[in-house]
Each structure stands twice: as structure tokens, then as C-alpha cells.
Amino acid sequence: MAKDVRQLERVVIRIAGDSGDGMQLTGDRFTQETAQFGNDLATFPNFPAEIRAPQGTLAGVSSFQLHFADHDILTPGDRPDVLVAMNPAALKANLGDLRDGATLIVDSHDFTTRALARVGWDSNPLEDGTLEKFQLHALDLTQMTLDALADTGLSRKDAGRSKNMFALGLLSWMYSRPTEGTIAFIEHKFARKPEIAGANITAFRAGYNFGETTEAFAVAYEVKPATLPTGTYRNITGNLALAYGLIAASKRSGLPLFLGAYPITPASDILHELSRHKRFGVRTFQAEDEIAGIGAALGAAFGGSLAVTTSSGPGIALKGETIGLAVSLELPLVICDIQRGGPSTGLPTKTEQSDLLQAMFGRNGEAPVPIVAAQSPGDCFDAAIEAARIALTYRTPVFLLSDGYLANGSEPWRVPSLDELPEIPVCFASEPNGPDGSFLPYLRDPETLARPWAVPGTPGLEHRVGGIEKADKTGNISYDPDNHDFMVRTRQAKVDRVAAALPPLAVDDPSGDARVLVLGWGSTYGPIGAAVRRVRRSGVPIAQAHLRHLNPFPGDLGAVLNRYDRVVIPEMNLGQLAMMIRAKYLIDAISITQVRGLPFKAEELAEMLQGVVDHG
Amino acid sequence: MAKDVRQLERVVIRIAGDSGDGMQLTGDRFTQETAQFGNDLATFPNFPAEIRAPQGTLAGVSSFQLHFADHDILTPGDRPDVLVAMNPAALKANLGDLRDGATLIVDSHDFTTRALARVGWDSNPLEDGTLEKFQLHALDLTQMTLDALADTGLSRKDAGRSKNMFALGLLSWMYSRPTEGTIAFIEHKFARKPEIAGANITAFRAGYNFGETTEAFAVAYEVKPATLPTGTYRNITGNLALAYGLIAASKRSGLPLFLGAYPITPASDILHELSRHKRFGVRTFQAEDEIAGIGAALGAAFGGSLAVTTSSGPGIALKGETIGLAVSLELPLVICDIQRGGPSTGLPTKTEQSDLLQAMFGRNGEAPVPIVAAQSPGDCFDAAIEAARIALTYRTPVFLLSDGYLANGSEPWRVPSLDELPEIPVCFASEPNGPDGSFLPYLRDPETLARPWAVPGTPGLEHRVGGIEKADKTGNISYDPDNHDFMVRTRQAKVDRVAAALPPLAVDDPSGDARVLVLGWGSTYGPIGAAVRRVRRSGVPIAQAHLRHLNPFPGDLGAVLNRYDRVVIPEMNLGQLAMMIRAKYLIDAISITQVRGLPFKAEELAEMLQGVVDHG
């Protein structure tokens, strides 16, 4: 039967089910197919903090959202056009987010009175009109999967597990995706269990064929490949990009990589990833706690490694004292904070940007630390290299801020050729630099104010460092009042010096007519960009700038801000960057804040920006 | 021989010697005599981080400065009028601070070539004209002490130990101090070693008589008692006042006091002091580290104690994660940070105000905590009570900031009668407050936004709290986005609510003509006040206001700031309060900073203030 194929510019799909239903895997696969096909895309995985919350409950729902388009896009989309819901809980938990008229594909298998009651429904929404705003396809996906696998000899339970593949097959048909990749993937993943591989492939094909054959779906859709800059692309999550960025920085600086870390969501995957790359000289140390993690990294830094520690908010709080020591020792160290919802344990699997001020001020005394932030999953790669560059060049701990949204979200990424990356020249001290052949471990480079890095093993440069205030140049303990004042200001000056080598801030103001500037940092890049496009589409000029460097700010930031009547700062916190900007530049920046554990929705943000443009 | 007695308004005396020479004790005694006599006074002890640095070295010098006057004074004085130096190192280390024409009393006993060389002198300053700007009295105090004790049968070494008492006797004569107190003190202190007591008293009397008899000292001085508000006075250090304030708060709230602490300079004395007062129901727990210290305190808070933890910067850095938990649990907890020089180990025995931003922001997520600061040693008492009041009223952790200068410095303090102190009413929840007899641990008081405090042991109110985000009212775990946003804002609102009950900010602007306001916080109160007086004395009006509450600010602060053309903020950091003020009120506050481990000198500060008045 020949079917209609309709062209779309963009689609937002969300698939949702129990945490045990394999939704993240299904989402990943659909993303890969879509990436292979050449669409631009952005993803948003969302899962509960529990490993396996009880089946069929709202708390146990896991979902994966994918936005893909024939043009470049910036966010995983606000409101799904399509929801695939594998059980009543998944339907209930996600219904509120759908746009009117959205397509709903629901596995009706589990819509029993009991299951419905469990999520607080006393009648069946598939039947009672609840869903009339939507294009509902209630299908017994589970049963169809079981039927497809009837001959395999698998138990009902095992066979039922493949229902996600059935759903994926159906989606693949609907959106005209290539299927070879998925089949190869399944074969590879279950290479040791061929009967499971077979079942999954059968279910996947059955789903595809069901779309092709049945009359339920009158149309398939096509979203043309996007035109992106030329190059080789892959899909990548933020944590993976960050890990690769660190290895690349290690190669470009010629220093072995050392990671000292303690597992914590959503940072653990960086530890997992790096532990797999020992052949590149990467040492990973799973420490007894966060303090030992950063401590070991600092020890490795003293020994001449590119030293890194990774954590999330609660773990970063524990590292404060040691970060202060690193400031005092003036050794390079990259501290990655993959932010999550706080305070305290907060919302471990949700995203937030509320550690900026902790990164700035979370330790005793005047202990300034440069801060860089990543703005998209792929950008985590570049941000990691930039953090390493600053740390190594200025001999200082550096914060690299990412967050749960970047960490797990993915996007197509143009893979750089390693030799296009900046080199990070590092030169260990090898000769005495003081009078009479002495070594002065705190004699500074006049340009960067960096002190020499003399690693153990270098004859003649034996020296001692420590956390007590040090005399200028010699580094000996000093309680001298003027020396202390000098050293406090010098450490600050060194961090301020970072700005000198930064490029001017890029401002996106196509018409040049904008009176309002939207300033952002970190993972709000996508939503802000999307919101700004919406505003512009309505004919209003508006400018956007996004900060990679939060400390120090780029040197021209003040001048940029002064070009605009109003500056708006959207943040997933209560206004942390806004506070820093207000204090430094004394401008009445408007803070737009949302602390919902979720990225901004472009649509809502656009409305708020429009409000500022309209009413100032 | 009848001698001259001259009247003085004020004197600044500094006594300095080896850390082993008993300088702190001598200073304390002279202070007590002076207090007894009725002068107003302020002190500044200054000692090395080492327990006993090697004898005779600059690093080992310990000193004690006392400023006393016939009128009320605010600081221990900038430049001593009199220096007593017990050895070459003490002379060298302190010489630079003297005003021209100052009196120098030097124990010449140890001015050997070797001892001089040790501190870098190649000729004897007592003889080579180095000291010609001063009124030098080079006396062999040690030998005189030995002579005085020749008959006691004490070894030379033991006898020599009393030279500090000889010096004290001499000073007591010179400044017409009462001596009974010191004699009684010595008898009490060495009650078990009568021969030592005897030797010290003999040396003390010998010093006094030496002044009386010899011609070296032509004049004695008298500084009349000061006229202070009526009342019973005592001399008190900041740490002692803070400890007493906590016990008083415990009595006024009816809650047992629990301190969880780990020793650290300069906070340890609070632990020591409180551990001595078990009869008042005070429990002190010396924990294995700072995290356990605050953890135990939080546990005690859950159980219904007035819970306190004390530390200094590096220890506070370790407590960040647990403070976040306390914010999330909304339990009362007083966190005392006795600030010292940072970053890292920094200058452990020196003072600094550089933990304000750590107190504000040193933990993950949006975790606001009220902050109060003490402004003088005696004021630590009131500040402790205020911190406890806020913690108990709003059910929140509260920072109480003091510093090394307040901790060890002393001043006359009008001892309050306990029943003039504010009562701190605390009411534990005892009844269900929810539908169907349920208990809602996060149902808030509409005025304070405090949640009920239901302590274990209360039947029917069993409930669970934790660091994961909680649903409004029920406190159950909630991952709901809107609830999280609401709770984050509510916790902030609760802290902001503290301002509602604060009195208006006191502004000292006698003429009402000032165009410049000096805004301060913490221990800069004395130096700022003294500097302001100097400026005024030169005929220029200038206003002063000092913040007890750093978070939230008093409600009228904005209005106060707007009344002045310029606001100047002197701080012993790189401008932390200034940053907060600039961000919040968008005024171009001028930051005057010094990070020398020492309080501002009134004279220098006055000059800088004058500069602002003159040139804006």
C-alpha cells in the first residue's frame, strides 16, 4: 500500500515508560539514526533518581526527548509533537507537556483498572475523552511484540522486554529513518546472547512493518537533512565530550592525565569514560571521597600531571578547603562541576546552574579561581581544553562548569581534527632562577604572573610549598603584613590577567539595532538562542551574548553591556551571574530565573524577553 | 625622692619578647590593673603561629599592645608611645611601628654580638645611634631580676623567668597602676608552687621599686579613669564574650546548649571555655573533624538543643556541604566563624574579614543563610545571642562572624544583668497540624516562614527529613519542577523575612551635614570609629554606620545609602561587603581594603577617608 510521505521542518518526539523499559536506550538509538540521517538535533534524557523506582508509578517514569530538524536547532524542544507512552504512568506524567494536536502513541496493554488507579486515574483516559485534543493511537504494543516473538521460545517476560524495540521500529518507519545502524547495534550489543539479539531485531522489524502495513498510520514523515558546516559529524553527550576534551588537552600539552574523583550523579560518567582510556596514559583514581579525589589530583599536579577532579555540587562543597590550598600552591588543576539541583542532595538527576557563586567564593580567604563554562554538549570538549589551557598557563586551579542537562543531553558535533586544536605549551622549570644558583619557586612570569613549575625529579630545584602564606619569590613561610597584602593582591591579579589573552566577546546582533541584550552562560545557550530567534521572527531586534569565561569576565564585557539600554540575564538559579554583573558594572541587569530542574522553554523565555523589549 | 607625676589622656603601650617570655600574661595583667583602675581600654595580642619559635628570632616574637585612656576609645592604638622590648628580636620586630619620640624600655641583657647577628644587626642599636629618635632606657632587666632573686635558691634559669614580672612592676609604677590585683593573681596562679609565686612577687615588687627609686625615670604618669556609662564592668575578650553569649542564649531560650567543634586557631578557646561549664547543661563534643563537629551539632538540633559549631576559615570550608543540609532541613544552628588570614592555612594567628562571601555562598545550590557579625570583643556576647535568636526563630542555620582580632582582643565590658537580655521564646510542635491528625513538618508560620520543630520523643509527630528536595508542607521527597522552584524561593524568602524584625540601622552623623558615609562590618568598627573621629576633629562632617546584619541587610539600608553622595567601605579583604552592596543597591561604593593580617590603623584610615571627602 503506497502511503503518503509528508515533509516536516522539525519534530519533537518524547518516548516515556518505566525506568526498566529501556527508554534511554530507545532514545539513544533513535537519536543515532537521526544523526546518521543528517538532521540537526538536540536531546534531553530525564530519569528518576531511584535506580528502579517501583514499576508503574509516576516516580518511576523515565523519558527521552529528541528534537530534530532540517535546519540548525538549539534545544530539545519545549513541547513534544509526538509522545510515545509505554504505560499509564508515562502517559500521565507527560501529558501536560504536549502541544494541542500532538500525536499520542500509547501502549494500551497495561491500562488495567489497577494500573490506572495506581496513578490516580479512576477511568481509562484512552476511552473517556481525556485525550480528545490529541491524535491518539492506542495500540497494544506489548501484545504485538509477544505475538511477533511467539515462535522464539522466549518466556513471556523476556519477550515482553523487546516492546521498546517494537516502538522504535514503528517510529523509524514513521520518520523515515535508516534502520541498518540499529540492527548492527543490536547485533553488537547482544553478541553473546544471540537469541536476545534475534528477538530484539524481530521486534524492531515488526514495529517497522506494522507502520508500513497497517492503516492506523496514514502518513509517514520526512525531515530533510540539515545543512550544517562541512565536516565529519557524530552525536555526542556533554560528559563524553568533556572526557575527550581532557584527553585531547593531555595530548596537546604533552602531560599525562590524572583524574582523582569520587562517583556522583551526574558527573560519574566522566570517571567511567576516562577509566577506559588507559592506553592514552590516563590514570583514574576512584578515591574514598571527594576530598581525597581532589587531594590526589593536587598531588599529581605537583608531580607534573595534567590533574583533574570531577564532581557535582555536594562534592564540590567538600573540596573547598583543598581548592584553597591549590590557590595557595599555585598549581594547575581542573575542577569540573557538573551541576545539579540543590541545595544539599537536592535533585540529583535534574539540572541547575546554581554553583556559580560556590565556584567563585566557596572557600576561606581571598582565593580567586578562573571559571569557564560549557554551553552545549559538544562544546564541553572545547571548554575542557580551554580550562586546561588556563590552568597550565597560569598555574592555577580552574573551574569548569557543566550541568546535568549538558552532561546527558546530546547533539551532533563536528569532530575536530586533533591538530586543529590549540597547542598548550608547558615548560617545566629546569634551571635555577635565583641569585647564586638558588631556585625561587614564586618568581613570576611577568606576563602571566605564573610561577615556575618545578616537578620532583628535577635536580637542583628542590623546594617546599605549603598553605601558609609565602614570601614573594622565595616561597618561604612569611607572616609579614605587607607581604601578605602583596600576595593576596598578586593572586587576584594573576587571575585577572587571564582576561588579557581572551578574544573579544562575540555578540550576536544581526541588525545592529537591538536595544536589549540577553546575556547568558552555560547550558542556557540553547534555550536563549531559540528564544532570541523567536523574538526576532516577530520582527523585534534583540542581541545575544554568551559567556564562556565567568571569571575573569572578558575585558570588553563592560563596553558591550554599555551599548545596550537593557541587559537581561536568564539563569537556572536565583540570579547568580546577574549579581556578579551588577556588582562589577553597576548596571541594572534584569534577572530572569527559573529553578525547576529543567532547561528553560524557548517559548516561555521568548515571551519574557518580549516583555522586556516591550516594557523595558 | 619625690617624683613628678604627669597627667596624660591616653597611652599606647606595647610589650614584646620571646614567645616563651610570658608577654601575653604580662599584658593581661597590666590590662586588668588598668581596667580595675577605671580607664577605658582596648588590647591587641599578637603572637606567632609556632608554639615556641626558636628563641631570639624575629619569628618568635610575641607582643601585646594596650591602649588606655581617660575617655572612651575604640582601638588598641596605631603607634605605641611606649615599647618594652625584652630582647633584640623584640626590639627589631617592633621598632618600625613606634611614633617618633616614643619611650623605649629595653632589656639589654641579651644584646650580645651573636644575638644581634641572629636578627641581622651587625652593631648594637643601643649604642650606634639607631634609636636616637626615641627616649631610650636600656636596662639590664634580667640581671636586676636575678639580683632580686639571688637569695631564693632558685636556679638562674628559673629566676630569669620572672623578668616579665619585673618589667610589669616597672610599668605599674610608671603608670600609677594598682598592684594588689596582680599580687593576688600571682598567689592564686602559683598556689601549688609557693616558691615560684614568691619569686614572681619579689620580682614584681623589685620592678616597681626600681621605678620609684632610680633616677632613670624622672616622671611617672597618670591617666585618669574614664567616664563610661554606669554599671558593673569587667574586661573581656571576644571569644570569652561569645562563649558567655551562647550560654546566656541557652538560658534565655530554655534549651540545652550543644557544641560540636574541632580545635582550630583562633576559635579553639570557645570550645575550651564552654567545656568548663557543664553545670549549665552545656555539652561540648570535640569531634574527629569539622564535618563531624557540625554534623553532631545538626543531630543535636534535630533533638531539640541550641546547637552550635565553631571554627575558622579552613574548617568552615569543610562544613559547606552540611550547612547545605541544615538549610534543607530547616533546623536552627549557629555556625561561628572566627576568621583568620587566608587563603588556605594562610596566617592562622592573624586577623582578616575574608570569609564573608564564603559564609554567603560557600555551598552548592541556592542555600541562603542569615549572617550576623560582632563588632568589638564585648559585642561578641550580644552578637551570639542575636545569632541564636535568628536561628531559633526562623529555624535556620545562622553564621556568626567574628575574627582573630576580636577573639583575642579585649575591652572593658559593661556586664549585663541576665534578665535585661531578650527572651528567646521557643515552642516545640506538640500537636498534629495537618488534615486527619497528620503532621506536616514543612507547614510554615505565616509570619516567619519557620517550619514546626517537632523533636523526637513527641508522640504522633513522627516524621522524616532529608536533603533531597521536599514537597511543600508534607516534606516528602518531591522531584516536581514547580515545587522545587517554590521551595527554593521560599527558603530565600524566609531568610529575607529576618529583615522585617530588625531595628532601623543606626547612623552616626552628629551634624547631619555629612556627604560621605563610612559603612563597615565586624571588627573594623573600632578603627573606623577612631578614624571618623579624627576626620571630624579636622572639622569635616562624615557619617558612620556599622552592619550587625550582613544577610539580609536591614530593610532601610538602601534608603540610608541614598542619603549620601559617597559611600566608603573599609574592609580587611579585597572588598567583599562592597561587592554585595554594589550588586544590591547599584551604588558606586568605594572600597578601601587592606589585607595585612592586622586591623586598620586609625590614622591611615582617617587619611584615606579624608581623601574621599576631599576628592570624592
Added chain:
Amino acid sequence: MADLGLKAKDFKSDQEVRWCPGCGDYAILAAVQGFMPELGIPRENIVFVSGIGCSSRFPYYMNTYGMHSIHGRAPAIATGLSTSRPDLSVWVVTGDGDSLSIGGNHLIHALRRNVNLKILLFNNRIYGLTKGQYSPTSELGKITKSTPMGSLDRPFNPVSVALGAEGTFVARTLDSDRKHLTSVLRAAAAHQGTALIEIYQNCNIFNDGAFDLLKESDSREDWIIPLEHGRPIRFGKDGSKAVVRASDGSLTVADQVDEDDPRLVIHDAHVENPSYAFSLARLSSSDARYAPMGVIRSVTRPTYDHLMTDQLDTAAAAAPGDESALQKLILGNDTWQVA
């Protein structure tokens, strides 16, 4: 203990239990809830404090007072609570990562202090909540997400650690053996001071089957070494295995040991010297599969909480602690009047 008429269900909170289906934590929860009525303590006087981890969700499910705190800090928090409120029955729930990785120091200090805490250490030899990294009790060479080529660090034996840290009560039990678990809970509850109970717990998602040898009917009798005070330590399918003292004084396992063999060890949980208990614990080092189970050590020492209360009482008896005494204290000895 008083029978308050409470039932297991009275200790169930209204919160939905959210562990993975099949997780060993369920059985432990049921056993604890089942045991609680026996304590004879009203619910309001019982507090459960936990850290972070799957196991640390425990307090939410107990209808008592409870605190789900932060990672590794539960013993410290519970110390403050118990010390300031010795009238309460304070229980700590923790995992192998929570208590032995990040929280190791608080654990050993609680033990040496002998604070009146009952610590339930759910040892699944893995980090459950963070999805499967190795823990300080994972076996050497363990392949996990963070150790793809195998872990390199020797695991702790929690019993050895506790004995090295002056623990007064140390026991071990198994999630699936409710009767045994309950008996150990009972002994711990009766103990004055810190009681550490290591509970082998299956994490069926990330470390499934870690204790199968101790559970399966064809092997468990070969590896579980049951300890009962005053009884010879015999085990094995036919009961012929036993723990014996070798000539060099060390303990080993021997087969075919007669009832009257002089080498046979009679279990004595109350020996003051912890060396005996330590030797028992080290049976696992001769063959990692051996698992001595039951109360390994239980000796009497004053508790920290009571010693502190005593000091307060002594101080209060020696001098008044009322408002006027406080006034005097604050006045000090060197006052002067300004009129």
C-alpha cells in the same frame, strides 16, 4: 521490655518503597519492622539516621523519627543526637560506600567512643545508587564501570576495621535469613554502646549473586560459619567442619573434627581482648568465601553518651547551674563599678 502492643505494620510509614524489585533491602526492611515491636520502645523515641545510597533511603520507610542526611555523615549526626538525647534509641543505616568509603572516619570514631548507636551496614559490595562503581568492600580485580580492567585495591573486611577501631559490638548477618537477622538485631539492641551489624545484602541490579554461595542450599553450609556464644564453632553439611586453634595460636578451618577435639574453638563473644574476634574475622582471608555469622564480639564498656551525662550531673552537683550562678560567671572576679 514493655509490650506496647505495637505491630510490624505500625512501623511502616506511608511512603512508597522505591528499591528495585528483588533488592535485598526489602527483606532487611521487613525484618527490622518486624523486630521493632520487641524493642518495647514507643515509636516516638526511636530515630533512624542514614547517609546517602540506596540503603540510606531506609528511614523514609520507617514510621519513626528519621533523617536521611548526607553521604557518609550519619554516624557523626547520630552521635550528636544520641549524646544530647540519651533517652532516644538511635539507629544508623548505611551502605558499604557510605560507611567505609566517604564515611570511614566517622564510623571508626563512633566505634572507639562507644556512642549508643545501632549501626546497620548494608554491604552489597557495590555502589548501588550511583549505578555500579566498585566499593571498598568489592573484591580485588572487580570489573565495574569505573574499573574496566579490574579494581586494584584490597577490600576492607568491615569486621576487622571495626575491631581495629575498638568496637565493642560487632556482628554479621544476611539479608535473606530473617531469623538470624532478627536475632542479631536483638543482641545489638540489648548492647550498651555502638553496635555494628554488617548485613550482607544482594544488589540484584549491579552485583547480583554476590552472596549466593551463602544462600544456595548446596553451598551455604560449607561457607557460613555460625557463631553462638558458648557453643563450639562447627559447620558444614554434615557438621564435621569446625574452627580450630592451630598450634601457632591462629584460627583455621578443619574438616572432620570430633566433638571432643581439643583444638575445637568454643565461641566466646565476651572476651575483652579483641584478638580472638579479629582472628575469627580473618578466617575470610584464608578463603574469601568463609563468612563467620552472628555476634562476633560483644563486650561491656560505658557509653560515651552516659559518661557525658555523668559529667554534666557531677558538675551540676558540685556547683549550681542556675541563672544567678550564670550571672556570677559572667561577672567574673575582676569587676569595677562606674557610677
Added chain:
Amino acid sequence: MADLGLKAKDFKSDQEVRWCPGCGDYAILAAVQGFMPELGIPRENIVFVSGIGCSSRFPYYMNTYGMHSIHGRAPAIATGLSTSRPDLSVWVVTGDGDSLSIGGNHLIHALRRNVNLKILLFNNRIYGLTKGQYSPTSELGKITKSTPMGSLDRPFNPVSVALGAEGTFVARTLDSDRKHLTSVLRAAAAHQGTALIEIYQNCNIFNDGAFDLLKESDSREDWIIPLEHGRPIRFGKDGSKAVVRASDGSLTVADQVDEDDPRLVIHDAHVENPSYAFSLARLSSSDARYAPMGVIRSVTRPTYDHLMTDQLDTAAAAAPGDESALQKLILGNDTWQVA
């Protein structure tokens, strides 16, 4: 070891030593500086890492590489250094507060990992630097600034703690006995892995005389129990005291023991099972004055540092780790071209 022609004075830095006159730290410093040339390692390959405390000032005085870090964290920092630079000789200097109070967890984890660190624990049973609070090794009932009515918590026995934490090398010595101290340093330096040396150290300011019994000529022979591998453990003024094995297998001290008494214990530092060493350590619990001195345990186990290096080598041998391999890795398997 190679003789590099170094002398003790080559290990003296130009920094003035700033401990209190009479402090036991001086003797330890002198002993270490005197021993260093024996190591046969060039100064630049030696690193001293310390925490905070009087003792932790140590690195400043050594003319090697050094780091005076923060309180309690030296073992963690040194672990990173040693693991990333197995070519270095890494020494940790720490106090009883630094290592057993705030730093207890890092210490026990270093021990179980068997990182190649030589840890010198200066045990003066007090907090020196903060002026005299009790420490985790202070005796029960100790009156200090923070415990005016006496401390309430049972001290740790550092040797027991280390053995409970799987330590491979544990020794004890005395500040004032330079020869003994040096012999223990020598044994520790030869050990592959974590070597913990507890050094009894007198703090003459805040805890003077803590070890006098072990120093004074009329008592030291009664209380020091000297351990030498392969030799019977005999001591006492006339050599008639000995450590014997009681019939219940435990170790005790007996008087008037003959050379051929079968109960006499021959010291064996190399027994794999740490129970023996643990029993030795617990002689102090029968009478706190007994001090077994020397190498209590020294067994061979691979070091963490080398195991990690091996994994890196194995991985590198299995697949290339060059720039083009990295390029491939970053590309991954699912790429597409945009032309």
C-alpha cells in the same frame, strides 16, 4: 643501594627549625636526615608531604621536594603523587591528630590500597600546634583544655587501626632511640607499599613525659617489648620476661620464662594472617604501659602504584595510544559527513 656521596647535612634545608626547644621532633628530624643518605636516592627524587600540626612542619626542614598541605589530607595527596610518579620516593609526615582524627579515613584507605608511601606518624598523644587539646590517642580520662573533667573516648591504638585496615607494614619506634628509629626507617624504606611507622614523640610543652616510662633507665626495660623477626620476644631488666602464647591462643606477658619454654613466642613479622600482629598490638590493652617496638608486621603485596602502571602498560600494549588512535576514538563509530 647506590652511594651517592650524600651526607646528613645535604638533607638540611636552609629554613630555621622552629619547634619548641626540647621537642621530640628534633630527634626524629635528625634521625631521618641521618638516614636519608642510606636510601641511595638522589634528593630530587624524594618528596615529603605533610598535613598540619607541629610535626607537619617537617618538610620545610628537609632539603628535598616537599609539600606542607592541609590538615589530615597528606595521605590522599601523596597517593596522587606516588600513583602518578611511581619513580619517586614519597614520605608522609603526620601527627596523631592529623592522621587519626581528621585524616583517619585517608590513612586507612592508603593502607588498604598499599600505595607506596612511608608514613611517619608522630604520636605525642596531644594536639601540639593548637596548644594542647586531647587527641584520638590520648589516654581515657585525659584532662586537657577541651576536657577539663577528663576525656571520655577510648583512644585508638594506631597499630590496631592499621592492621584492621589491611596494612602490610606496621612498625613502632621512639623519638629518643635514634638507632632503633633508624633501623625501622630502613625496614620501611625497603618495604614495597604503605609502611606505617608510629613514632612515640614527646611534646614537652603540652604532654611532657608521656613516654618517660619507655625512656627512663629504671623502667624502660620493663615496658618496651622489642621485636626482631625470627627472635624470641624477651625483655625485662634481666631478660626473664617474655611474650607467651596462652592456652586459649592469646598472647600475654609472663615473667621468668625459660629459653626453651614452649609457650615462648618467636617473632614472625611476615605471617600473612594479621591476627598474630594484632595480638601483639593488643598486649597494650592488658597493661597500657606495654609497648611492642619494632617491625610488627611486614608482608609482601603488590603496590597500588605499580598495579596501576601495569594496567596502563597492558592497555597500551593491546592497542595504540598515539594521536591517530585518539583521533579515531573521538570520531567513534557512528559518524556522517556533511559536505
